[in-house]
Amino acid sequence: MMVGEDRIPGGSARAAAQRAVELMDVLLRERPTVELVTDVLVTHGEKEPLGLTAADVGELRAAAHALRAVFAAEGVAEAAAVLNDLLAANAAPPRLTSHGGEHPWHLHIDADDDGPWGRWLVTSSCLAFAVLLTDRQRPPGGLCASESCGRPFVDLGGGSPRRYCSTRCATRERVAAHRKRG
Structure with a gap:
């Protein structure tokens, strides 16, 4: 497995976070497929063939469920605690890699370039x-505040924290509240 990083200059945390949320969106569905997961990874710069298997998707799905707790956190201290627990259980010492010159140099905290997808x-x-x-x-x-959604989303904006994963969910909830008021 050749695990690449973001194709955005500098391999930004913002891009990696967005990749994670897009993967989580697919992986937290009832039946994620190898094809759907591969599509997200390739969109974010992974090189084919990835060779993902159903077992890899199972590992990725378990990882997505663990990561969901970061988005369900009730505040910054709880989110930090969840991140610390996940890092303590999964991270190795930081290291720089270019995946044999296939990618720009970037930081990894997993044990090796060919490690398990879930880790x-x-x-x-x-x-x-x-x-x-x-x-x-x-x-x-956070997690989308729409009762019919609940998907995780990255809040990359300034100002007030977001409550919804998309304008579609926000509009749907606003219309429902307006109708309920009568």
């Missing part, structure tokens, strides 16, 4: 989420 998702995501948390002093995102 890669947890460690690369936690690293990105931790950078966002420390930069902004608030959780890196």
